[in-house]
Amino acid sequence: MPEKLFKIHKEEYMLPGNRTCSGCGLALAYRYVLKALRENTILTLPASCLTVLHGLYPTTSVAIPCLNCTFASTAASASGLVAGLAAMNRSDITVVAIAGDGGTFDIGIQALSGAAERNTDFIFVCYDNEGYMNTGTQRSSATPAGALTTTTPFLTKQQNKKDMMKIMEGHDLPYLATTSPSFPIDLYEKFVKAKRIKGSRYLQIATPCPPGWVFPPKDTVKIGRLAVETGIVVLYEIEDGKFRFTGRSKTLAEKGNRVPVINFVEKQGRFKKMSMEQLGQLQRSVDQKWNEFLRRAEA
Amino acid sequence: MSHAEIMTGNQAAAWGAKLSKVQVISAYPITPSTPITETISQWVERGEFKTEYIRVESEHSVMTVCVSASTVGARTFTATCSHGLLYMHEQLHWAAGSRLPIVMACVNRAVGAPWSIFNDQQDSIAQRDTGWIQIYCRDNQEILDSIIQAYRIAEQVYCPVMVCFDGFILSHTMMPVEIPDAEAVCRFLPPYQPHTILKPETPRNINPVIFPWQRRDAEGVLRDGYMDMRWKLQHALEGSRAAIVETGRAYAEAFGRDHGGMLWTYRTEDAEVLIAGMGSLATEATTAADILRDEGIRAGVVGVRVYRPFPREEIREAFKNAPAICVFEKNISYGYEGALSADIKAALYGAGIRTPIHNFIAGLGGRDVKARELAEAVRSSLSAIAAGTSERQTWLNCVTE
Numbered sequence: 001m002p003e004k005l006f007k008i009h010k011e012e013y014m015l016p017g018n019r020t021c022s023g024c025g026l027a028l029a030y031r032y033v034l035k036a037l038r039e040n041t042i043l044t045l046p047a048s049c050l051t052v053l054h055g056l057y058p059t060t061s062v063a064i065p066c067l068n069c070t071f072a073s074t075a076a077s078a079s080g081l082v083a084g085l086a087a088m089n090r091s092d093i094t095v096v097a098i099a100g101d102g103g104t105f106d107i108g109i110q111a112l113s114g115a116a117e118r119n120t121d122f123i124f125v126c127y128d129n130e131g132y133m134n135t136g137t138q139r140s141s142a143t144p145a146g147a148l149t150t151t152t153p154f155l156t157k158q159q160n161k162k163d164m165m166k167i168m169e170g171h172d173l174p175y176l177a178t179t180s181p182s183f184p185i186d187l188y189e190k191f192v193k194a195k196r197i198k199g200s201r202y203l204q205i206a207t208p209c210p211p212g213w214v215f216p217p218k219d220t221v222k223i224g225r226l227a228v229e230t231g232i233v234v235l236y237e238i239e240d241g242k243f244r245f246t247g248r249s250k251t252l253a254e255k256g257n258r259v260p261v262i263n264f265v266e267k268q269g270r271f272k273k274m275s276m277e278q279l280g281q282l283q284r285s286v287d288q289k290w291n292e293f294l295r296r297a298e299a
Numbered sequence: 300m301s302h303a304e305i306m307t308g309n310q311a312a313a314w315g316a317k318l319s320k321v322q323v324i325s326a327y328p329i330t331p332s333t334p335i336t337e338t339i340s341q342w343v344e345r346g347e348f349k350t351e352y353i354r355v356e357s358e359h360s361v362m363t364v365c366v367s368a369s370t371v372g373a374r375t376f377t378a379t380c381s382h383g384l385l386y387m388h389e390q391l392h393w394a395a396g397s398r399l400p401i402v403m404a405c406v407n408r409a410v411g412a413p414w415s416i417f418n419d420q421q422d423s424i425a426q427r428d429t430g431w432i433q434i435y436c437r438d439n440q441e442i443l444d445s446i447i448q449a450y451r452i453a454e455q456v457y458c459p460v461m462v463c464f465d466g467f468i469l470s471h472t473m474m475p476v477e478i479p480d481a482e483a484v485c486r487f488l489p490p491y492q493p494h495t496i497l498k499p500e501t502p503r504n505i506n507p508v509i510f511p512w513q514r515r516d517a518e519g520v521l522r523d524g525y526m527d528m529r530w531k532l533q534h535a536l537e538g539s540r541a542a543i544v545e546t547g548r549a550y551a552e553a554f555g556r557d558h559g560g561m562l563w564t565y566r567t568e569d570a571e572v573l574i575a576g577m578g579s580l581a582t583e584a585t586t587a588a589d590i591l592r593d594e595g596i597r598a599g600v601v602g603v604r605v606y607r608p609f610p611r612e613e614i615r616e617a618f619k620n621a622p623a624i625c626v627f628e629k630n631i632s633y634g635y636e637g638a639l640s641a642d643i644k645a646a647l648y649g650a651g652i653r654t655p656i657h658n659f660i661a662g663l664g665g666r667d668v669k670a671r672e673l674a675e676a677v678r679s680s681l682s683a684i685a686a687g688t689s690e691r692q693t694w695l696n697c698v699t700e
C-alpha cells in the first residue's frame with residue numbers, strides 16, 4: 001500500500017491553515033479530493049462546514065475556483081455552471097458540487113434529484129458527517145438512530161439513517177461510490193476515475209466529526225477505520241450499474257472478518273444514551289445490508 | 300429588417316430574449332408565464348434559437364442556474380410569476396447580492412392562499428427589497444423593447460432586472476408588435492463582457508462568508524465588509540437611473556420607440572388631479588383621464604414605469620403642481636397601504652409637498668377595473684378632498700364590511 005501513496009498528485013490545493021476543527025474528517029478527505037480533481041475544476045458549495053473551511057472573505061484556503069451557493073441549491077448551481085461553461089465553449093472544465101449530508105439528504109435533495117435526472121455532466125460529492133454540524137450538531141436524515149444531537153438531546157434520534165446511495169442509484173447514474181478519509185488511496189482513485197466519466201456522478205464520503213460525534217480529535221482516522229471495519233460504512237463503487245466492493249471492504253468481504261458495531265459505537269459520546277435495542281437494531285441492519293452487498297458482488 | 304407581427308405579451312417577451320441573444324435560459328412552468336418558455340422551447344428544438352436551455356425541477360433551481368451561468372460569463376434569462384417568483388425569493392437576493400445582470404420576465408399574478416391564477420402585482424411588489432430593478436410595461440411592444448433594454452441596463456450597472464407585465468391582460472392578449480431587426484439589436488446590445496468571470500485560470504472563492512468589518516486580503520489590501528458591499532448595491536441601484544434613462548433614449552434613437560425612462564405622463568399639464576399607477580392599470584387610467592376631461596375635470600396620468608430604483612426626482616417634478624393625487628395599484632402592503640402610494644408620499648415629503656393623496660387598492664386577484672370606475676373613484680376623491688379628507692384608502696369594487 002505505501003508505494004501507492006507515490007501515485008498521489010504532489011500539488012496541494014488545500015493551503016495550510018483553514019478554519020475546520022482539529023481532527024476534522026472533512027478536512028482530511030478534502031485534501032485528497034482536490035488532489036484527484038486538480039486544475040480545470042470549478043467547485044460549488046452551499047452553507048456548511050465546508051464554507052468555513054474555504055475561509056473568510058477576502059482570503060481563502062483553497063486554490064481551486066469556487067462558487068458559494070445557497071443551502072438548497074448546490075446541484076442546481078452545478079447545472080448553471082455546466083450550462084454557462086457550455087455557452088462559453090469551455091468543455092474542458094469539470095464541475096463539482098459538494099455539500100454536507102444536510103445539503104444532500106435533506107434540503108438539497110430536490111435540486112440533486114433534478115440535476116441527476118437530467119444527467120447533468122457533473123460530480124456531486126456528499127461529505128456525510130451525519131448531522132447539521134455547521135449550526136452546532138442538529139439531527140439530519142443522515143444521523144443514525146441512537147445518536148444524541150442538540151435537537152434530539154435526551155431521547156436520541158429515533159429514526160434510521162436514510163439510504164441516500166439507494167436513492168441516487170435510482171437515478172441510473174454512470175458512477176456512484178462511497179469513500180472514507182481513513183482510506184485515502186481508495187478515495188483518491190475513485191475521484192480520479194469519477195473525473196474521467198461523463199454524466200452525473202455521485203460520491204459519498206463518510207467523514208468523522210470529533211465535536212459532533214464526541215470523540216478526541218486524535219482518533220478521527222481510527223473512528224473512520226472502525227466505521228469500515230464494522231461494515232457501518234461499506235467501501236464500494238457502482239459503475240454502469242455494476243456493484244464492486246473496493247479497498248478494505250473488499251478484503252472484509254473476502255475474509256468475512258467484520259467486527260461488531262459496538263466497537264464503533266462505544267468510542268463516541270453521541271451514542272452514550274443508545275439503548276440495547278437500538279444497538280441490536282443497528283447491528284441487524286448493518287448485517288442485512290452487508291449480505292445484500294455480498295449478493296450483489298457475487299451476481 | 301424589422302417587421303410587425305400580431306402576438307401576445309408572452310410571445311413578445313420570448314422575442315425580447317431571442318433578440319438579446321441570451322446564452323442560457325432556465326425555466327419552470329407556471330400560469331400565465333408558461334407560454335414564454337414554451338415558445339422558446341419550440342425555437343430551441345427547431346434550431347432557430349441557439350441557447351443552453353435547462354428545464355429544471357423548480358423555480359429555486361431556475362434562478363440558481365441563472366446565477367451560476369452568469370457567474371461564468373453567460374447572458375441569462377428566465378420567466379416566472381406568483382408562487383414561482385416567491386419560491387425564488389432566496390435566489391433573487393442571491394442574484395442581486397452577486398451583482399449579476401440577470402433579466403427575468405415577471406408575468407404579474409396574484410399570490411395564494413387561496414389559489415388565484417389571475418392578475419395583480421402582489422408577486423413582484425413582494426420582491427421589492429431584493430435589489431432587483433423593476434420595470435412595469437404597458438403593452439406588448441414595450442415588453443419586447445424593455446427586455447432588450449433591460450440587458451443593456453443590467454450589464455452596465457451589474458444589477459438584475461425584472462421586466463413585469465400584467466398576467467392575461469397583456470400576457471395572453473394579441474397586439475401588433477414591431478420586431479426589430481436582429482442586426483440593429485446586436486449593435487444596440489453588444490455581447491455581454493463581464494468584468495469578472497469565474498474560471499480555472501484565476502481561481503477565486505466567490506461569495507464566501509464575510510464579516511461585518513473590512514479585512515485585509517493576502518496582499519494586505521483592505522477589502523469590503525458585508526455592509527460596504529450592501530452600500531455598493533444600493534449605490535448601483537440608485538445610480539442605475541442614469542443608465543435606464545440613457546438606454547431609453549438610445550433605444551428611441553435606434554428604433555424610434557420611446558416608452559419613457561423612469562416614468563411617463565399623460566395629459567398632466569394644467570391637471571387639477573393626477574392619477575398614478577403602474578402597468579396596464581395606468582393604461583386604463585389614461586382612458587379614465589379622457590372621460591374626466593370630457594366632463595370638465597382636468598385629470599392626467601403619471602405612469603410609474605420603473606418602480607425600483609424609485610423615480611424620486613421624477614415623481615416630485617410630475618406631482619409638484621397637482622392639487623390632488625389618486626394612486627391606483629394592484630398590491631397591498633398588509634397592515635399599511637399600497638406600496639406605490641406609500642413610496643410616492645415618501646418622495647413628496649422630501650420635497651415638502653403636502654398634496655392630498657388618496658390610495659385605491661384595485662383589481663386584486665383579477666377583479667375587473669374599468670376606466671369609468673376609475674373615473675368615478677377620482678370624482679369621489681375630489682369631493683372628499685374638497686371636504687378636507689387629505690388621506691384615504693379605498694378598496695375598489697370590493698365588499699368591505
Ligand SMILES: Cc1ncc(C[n+]2csc(CCOP(=O)(O)OP(=O)(O)O)c2C)c(N)n1
Nearest residue numbers: 047048049071100101102103131132133134
Ligand atoms: C435555507 C437555509 N436554512 C438553514 C440554513 C442554516 N444552515 C447553514 S449550514 C447548516 C447545516 C449544514 O449541514 P450539512 O449540510 O450537513 O453540512 P455540515 O455543516 O454538517 O458540514 C444549516 C442548517 C441556511 N444557511 N439556509
Ligand code: SF4
Nearest residue numbers: 020021024049133209
Ligand atoms: S464540526 Fe465537524 S465537520 Fe465541521 S469543521 Fe468541525 S470537525 Fe469538521
Ligand SMILES: [Mg+2]
Nearest residue numbers: 100101131133
Ligand atoms: Mg453534516
